[in-house]
Amino acid sequence: MTDPAAGDPIGPTAGRGRPLRVAFVPDRIGGLSAAEAGTALATGWRSRRPDDELVVVPFGASGAGLLDAYAALAQAPVSVASAVPSPAVDPVSTESTLLLEVAGPETLLVGVDAAPRAALPGADPSRDASSWAWGEAIARALTGRTDVRHLVVDLAGGGARDGGAGLLGALGATADVPLDRGIAGLTGITALDLTAPRDALAGIEQLVAVVPADQADRPLFGLRGIASLHGVALREQGLPWDPADLLAADATLQRLAGLASPGRADAAGLGACGGVAYALAALGASVSTGPAWLAELTGLEETLAAADVVVTGSGAYDFAHRGGETVETVVGLAGRAMRPVIAVAGYVTISSREMRAYGLDAAYAVHAGVPGETVSVDRADLEEMGRRVARTWAGG
Incomplete structure (x- = not known):
């Protein structure tokens, strides 16, 4: 291989006689x-x-690897705190739900390390699983801070398929249905007020939702959306699934999207991590992978x-x-x-x-x-x- 700029050969033993x-x-x-x-x-x-x-x-990429990499770049520690679950949600297990953050110069990276919800044999635990902990992580990380200009939320490990309703609720959003009871609790939603979450993030100049690369093009609803893919997963695990229930969940996500951010919910990547990426996008976030964000940062x-x-x-x-x-x-x-x-x-x-x-x-x-x-x-x-x-x- 040849370096087109210098004209020098680049390959095994190419560095003999000159510094590389x-x-x-x-x-x-x-x-x-x-x-x-x-x-x-x-x-x-x-x-x-x-x-x-x-x-x-x-x-x-995401999770502990992304947190450790950014901590080294920012020369800041990874802070860990126990999460406080919503009272309306049967907690996964308070001891193993952790809020993680790295506070660098003007850039704050937050994430959640949550154990999966326990379920009865043959049951689907995701119907009432909530993304509340991610909103709690954001709220705690921003408390008392006025110097944060760039907020990055690592959504790795998110198992809720509530379209990010729990995250929005933890940041103060209100609706005519509970926002912290998973996709099941959103049935019949007709009103959503995002004033409080938007006020909470008013000082943030850049908001980024980090998702795994294999979900970076996932839509929120439709044939390749959250509900459809969940049905595939249930069938592969041998669990019972009801097409009517999946169609109802898809319709619920469409109503949520129409209330939170009309006209943009069909964009690629907003269905990542159970749709939590969509909730952040409704608050102004861009969707990226961990390596892509770090590449731009560095x-x-x-x-x-x-x-x-x-x-x-x-x-x-x-x-x-x-x-x-x-x-x-x-x-x-x-x-x-x-x-x-x-x-x-x-x-x-x-x-x-x-x-x-x-x-x-x-x-x-x-x-x-x-x-x-x-x-x-x-x-x-x-x-x-x-x-x-x-x-x-x-x-x-």
């Missing part, structure tokens, strides 16, 4: 956070090539364009996930700049030919492994891997 610029952009690897993994890889590389210019950009595209070599990483690189959202994002951005990408993973179960078809120039396995197994990776493993990659790729 190397960007390390990993996700979590094994038990190490993205920041720890990137630092370990960079430390190993530097021990072989001390004159190279190295930069570490921690990355993550100016990653410019960083990769300035690099000679890009090193990413994840827990596993296999046919099913190909390294996950982080690797996919890094490969895509590096490809635009025509920069080579090397992946490091706990284990690799895909051939060199196939990985090149997905945009990778090489992939290195820390240990031999097979899909489904947990591979132990520590800092020393990744430092050694950094030395190996520097030696075999850059001639260090």
Whole structure:
């Protein structure tokens, strides 16, 4: 491969005789956070090539990985507090419903770690499941703060399919039906007042709903909407399902959408995470994935364009996930700049030919492994891997 800007060859042993610029952009690897993994890889590389210019950009998709990555970037801790469930909702379990936040400079990232609701055998627990905890997380995170300009809500793990009604209720929205009793409680809704939630977010200049990549194009209702997909899931689990109930739920979501934000509810991505993305969009949010948001926040595209070599990483690189959202994002951005990408993973179960078809120039396995197994990776493993990659790729 050739660098079109410099005209120098870029590939294995291309760094002989001149310093290289190397960007390390990993996700979590094994038990190490993205920041720890990137630092370990960079430390190993530097021990072989001390004159190279190295930069570490921690990355993550959603959940704990995203929180840890942003915490490292913002140099701020992840704060954890127990959630206070709505009195109208039979709580999942108060002890395991946690509100998470990272407060960076003018940017606040919030999320929820909630255990699934217990259900009787053969029952569908999602009819009355509420997204209240996400609204509670936002309300608590903003209490007493006047410096927040950018609010990012990580919706990973949301199991409620209430269109975000619970979230809106926790922020003060009112309606002629309960907002905290799931999709079942929204039946017959004809009025919705979002004045309080909008007032609560009045000082926010940018509101972002972070969703998993495989839900980023999911609509709120219709054939590919929440109710339809829920019916498919029930059938696959062997649980009873009623077409009339699913059609009624779809109609309820359409009425909710018409009241909250007429004319935009059919946009892609608003059905993500049980429609909680829609509720935030009704309050002015854009919908993004974790890696896409972090890429914009860090100016990653410019960083990769300035690099000679890009090193990413994840827990596993296999046919099913190909390294996950982080690797996919890094490969895509590096490809635009025509920069080579090397992946490091706990284990690799895909051939060199196939990985090149997905945009990778090489992939290195820390240990031999097979899909489904947990591979132990520590800092020393990744430092050694950094030395190996520097030696075999850059001639260090």
